[in-house]
Amino acid sequence: MSDxxxxxxxxxxxxxxxxxxTLRACNGISIDVERGxxxxxxxxxxxxxxxxxxxxxxxxxxxxxxxxxxGKDITKLTGEEKRQNYRHxxxxxxxxxxxxxxxxxxxxIICEPLRNFDLISKADVDAKARELLKMVDLPEDFAGRYPxxxxxxQRQRVAIxxxxxxxxxxxxxxxATSALDVSVQDTIIELLVRLQKEKGITYLxxxxxxxxVHLFCHKVVVMYKGEVVERLxxxxxxxxxxxxxKQLLSAVYNxxx
Ligand SMILES: Nc1ncnc2c1ncn2[C@@H]1O[C@H](COP(=O)(O)OP(=O)(O)OP(=O)(O)O)[C@@H](O)[C@H]1O
Ligand SMILES: [Mg+2]
Numbered sequence: 583m584s585d586x587x588x589x590x591x592x593x594x595x596x597x598x599x600x601x602x603x604t605l606r607a608c609n610g611i612s613i614d615v616e617r618g619x620x621x622x623x624x625x626x627x628x629x630x631x632x633x634x635x636x637x638x639x640x641x642x643x644x645x646x647x648x649x650x651x652x653g654k655d656i657t658k659l660t661g662e663e664k665r666q667n668y669r670h671x672x673x674x675x676x677x678x679x680x681x682x683x684x685x686x687x688x689x690x691i692i693c694e695p696l697r698n699f700d701l702i703s704k705a706d707v708d709a710k711a712r713e714l715l716k717m718v719d720l721p722e723d724f725a726g727r728y729p730x731x732x733x734x735x736q737r738q739r740v741a742i743x744x745x746x747x748x749x750x751x752x753x754x755x756x757x758a759t760s761a762l763d764v765s766v767q768d769t770i771i772e773l774l775v776r777l778q779k780e781k782g783i784t785y786l787x788x789x790x791x792x793x794x795v796h797l798f799c800h801k802v803v804v805m806y807k808g809e810v811v812e813r814l815x816x817x818x819x820x821x822x823x824x825x826x827x828k829q830l831l832s833a834v835y836n837x838x839x
Contacts, residue, residue, distance in 0.1 A: 587784050588649065589615075593634060631756070640664055643657055671754065685728075687727065688725055735769065756788045758770070800816050806826045812826075
């Protein structure tokens, strides 16, 4: 039996434009996310992926629709309830540099979520940081480094360690590997797959690259101009019906040839 961890229900998000008109970035998106799976949301630039992510992360309110998680519509949460919700859903961004305070050492960056929820004492930060660094295959001495003094791939491992600190149920990756070169991208994907096996984490993996997601995602949802146009199993992309998905796929097969 399937175990749905999150239900995204008919999300509409409109933005008011300067000329008085509105832009409908998400036009009725519904997705059931199964526990422990990796669900990819793919689509071209501007199709509304990040807008959907921001709705899921309660960074803005939808125009209409709901996101049910742990029995509640999390788009309606406010105050302390909204803050507590972030214990269970964490995010990894495309550019972790922008999300890190450059004056903080890695040990403090990765333990910050635990500090924010009063889940760790100052004395335990060192040991916890080492444990988290180990999980993401970084040397322990990275704890004392600053994020600017490392490679993009290493920084993204720090971002993943930080996302893991609270042992969330869901990690949302919005183009988390897109800025990395291909070989580094592969090692980060391997890391995410291993962590999922170990911890049963559910991933929402937002990406514009079908060639990448078809390698490891269980489900693929294709978005086009604010709508879901196709839902596929990761191992059955060839069954795609929608012309836009077929176009994405032909690019994948051209690459593989
Ligand atoms: N705050 C905003 N105000 C107005 N329009 C916005 C806002 N945020 C996003 N948009 C518009 O909504 C549409 C969807 O943007 P979104 O960032 O969700 O796309 P995306 O699929 O994540 O693209 P990319 O792959 O480039 O990250 C775009 O046309 C964008 O310009
Ligand atoms: Mg985006």
